[in-house]
Amino acid sequence: MSLLRLRDDTAMPLYQQLEEQIHALIMSGALPTGAVLPAERQLAENLGVSRVTIQRAYAALRQRNLLSSQGRKGFLVRSRPEQVHPGMDRLKGFTEEMRELGKVPSSRVTERAIVHDRSISSIFGLPSTAPILKLTRIRCGDDIAMSREVAWYNLKAVPALEHGDLSGSVYAFLADEAGARLVRCEQTIEATMPTAEECRIFDFDEPSPCLLIKRHSFSDAGVMIEYVEGLFRGDMYSYRLKLRT
Incomplete structure (x- = not known):
C-alpha cells in the first residue's frame, strides 16, 4: 500500500x-x-x-x-484465471478452440430436451410445431468454467442429433456421424451482465461483464443447423481479429 x-x-x-x-x-x-x-x-x-x-x-x-x-x-x-486470446478467422467449435489454445476441453450438459418454441423456430425459418433440440452446457477449459452455452439444433435437417452422443464436440458429431458439416456462420458479440445463476457457475462474487455471442451456423447445403447463445467470461476472453485492406 x-x-x-x-x-x-x-x-x-x-x-x-x-x-x-x-x-x-x-x-x-x-x-x-x-x-x-x-x-x-x-x-x-x-x-x-x-x-x-x-x-x-x-x-x-x-x-x-x-x-x-x-x-x-x-x-x-483473488487468483486470476489465465486469459485466452482466440482468433475469429474461421468457424470452429469450443472443443477445437480450446485444444488450439493448449487447454483440455470438457463439457457438462445441464439440459437436453426436444422443444417446440415459436421464436426459435422462426429463427430457423421453420413452422412453430417443428421439433428443435435444445442443449445447454457448461463449457470448461482445464476444468475452469469458461462459458455457458444454450444451443438449438434443427432436427428436421439432422434427425441423428436427437439420440446422438453429444457429450463431446457437437461439430465433430455433425461432420463425422451425421454428414452435416458446418461451413459458415453469422455471429454477433455484445456485452452483458451475468445472472445470479451464471455468477455461481463462473464463481463470481459479484456480477462481472461478460460477452454474449450469438451464432447462426449453416451446412454446405445452405441449411441453418444451429443457433447458439453463448455467455463467455469477460475476465478470460480477449478476441483478436486480423483485418486486411
Whole structure:
C-alpha cells in the first residue's frame, strides 16, 4: 500500500485513481494472490481520504473479480484465471478452440430436451410445431468454467442429433456421424451482465461483464443447423481479429 500515490492535479476521481493503481499492482504481481488489503477505514486513514473513496474503489475491484471481502480483516486478492486470446478467422467449435489454445476441453450438459418454441423456430425459418433440440452446457477449459452455452439444433435437417452422443464436440458429431458439416456462420458479440445463476457457475462474487455471442451456423447445403447463445467470461476472453485492406 506504500506504493499508492493519489494526485490532486488530475480530473480522474480519487476512487478511480486508487482502483487503477491497485489493479496495476495485482496485474504486475506486486500484490500476489492471497495478499490481504487493509480494511476500508484503515486505508482511508493512511491515505487521508474519505472511507467512501475506499469503498468505491474496492467495490469496483470486486466487480472485476480481483478482490473478495474478508469482513473486518480486509480484502483478499483473488487468483486470476489465465486469459485466452482466440482468433475469429474461421468457424470452429469450443472443443477445437480450446485444444488450439493448449487447454483440455470438457463439457457438462445441464439440459437436453426436444422443444417446440415459436421464436426459435422462426429463427430457423421453420413452422412453430417443428421439433428443435435444445442443449445447454457448461463449457470448461482445464476444468475452469469458461462459458455457458444454450444451443438449438434443427432436427428436421439432422434427425441423428436427437439420440446422438453429444457429450463431446457437437461439430465433430455433425461432420463425422451425421454428414452435416458446418461451413459458415453469422455471429454477433455484445456485452452483458451475468445472472445470479451464471455468477455461481463462473464463481463470481459479484456480477462481472461478460460477452454474449450469438451464432447462426449453416451446412454446405445452405441449411441453418444451429443457433447458439453463448455467455463467455469477460475476465478470460480477449478476441483478436486480423483485418486486411
